[in-house]
Amino acid sequence: MPAKSKNVARDWFNTIFYGALIAIAFRSILLEPFNIPSGSMIPTLHVGDHIFVEKWSYGYSRYSFPFGSWKLWNGRFFASEPDVGDVIVFRNPIDESQDYVKRLIGRPGDTIQMIGGRLYINGTIVPRENPRPYVVAVLPKSMRSVGYYHDNMSIKGDKIWIDNQPAPFNYTIEYKSDRFCQMYSSGGGCGVFNGTEYTETLPNGVQHSIIEMSDNARFDDTMAFTVPENHYFFMGDNRDNSADSRADIGFVPRDNLLGRVWFIWYSHNYYAPLLAVWTWGNKIRWNRIGMGIN
Secondary structure, eight states: OOOOHHHHHHHHHHHHHEEEEEHHHHHHHHEEEEOOSSTTTTSHHHHHTEEEEEETTTTBBBSSTTGGGOOOOSBBOOOOOOOOOEEEEOOOOOOTTTTEEEEEEEETTTEEEETTTTEEEEEEOOEEEEOOOOOOEEETTTHHHHEETTTTTETTTEEEEEEEEOOOSSEEEEEEOOHHHHHTSSSSSSSEEEEEEEEETTTTEEEEEEEEOOSSTSSSSSOEEETTTTTEEEEBTTTOOOOOOOTTOEEEEEEEEEEEEEEEEEEEEEESTTGGGGGGHHOGGGGGGOOOOO
């Protein structure tokens, strides 16, 4: 091979190699992007939100880096403790191929219980106030263009209208495949669900919004969970539609924490293909871009 061709090939290799190293170091040490695939953190995070996670928030474990599941070491370095109320991305302790995002509810030694839809921490009920309507619309993608109409409600794109006026309540709209909606047309699958949004105040004063579809759903009455040492208890803000520490994933080991959610850098509602620039006005949730997460 001529010398010039060898130099060009080497330059390309060096560019790709060092670029990959920089990207891996940036994602492992500083910020890592994630997208939200489910509605378990509604109303705080919506399906289609893309978030940045602060990797330095609680120090670093093997899960902070590629191939963390190889179990090369245990423990954290530069470690700090998370606060109750933090929204955190962590590695699922049951299936290490999955990353979850939930809100931290209990730290080691805390006792957590749900009774009649109400959260109790260390035997004390957590206040929830200011009830207001909240609508979760999960619709087939075939309705993205034609819209959904029922009684005085209409849904098109990323908007809900009541009597031809913008809806006076908060809501989220998600589009799923027609096949999914045919298979799960009831029982929490596709449809328009009316819930209640509350402002919840945790024991350390952190306030955040939750939604409840009812106070007698699957996880609204539980046993009392005492969080063991070096573990944490997480719950979704969408209390009746969240796989969390109440049943599915249990206590989350300290090493599994990846970082605290910082802000939303992009958000879309799957209304149309990303390359269809002329649909961006209906597809992109402009009001969520740059939103910090509390």
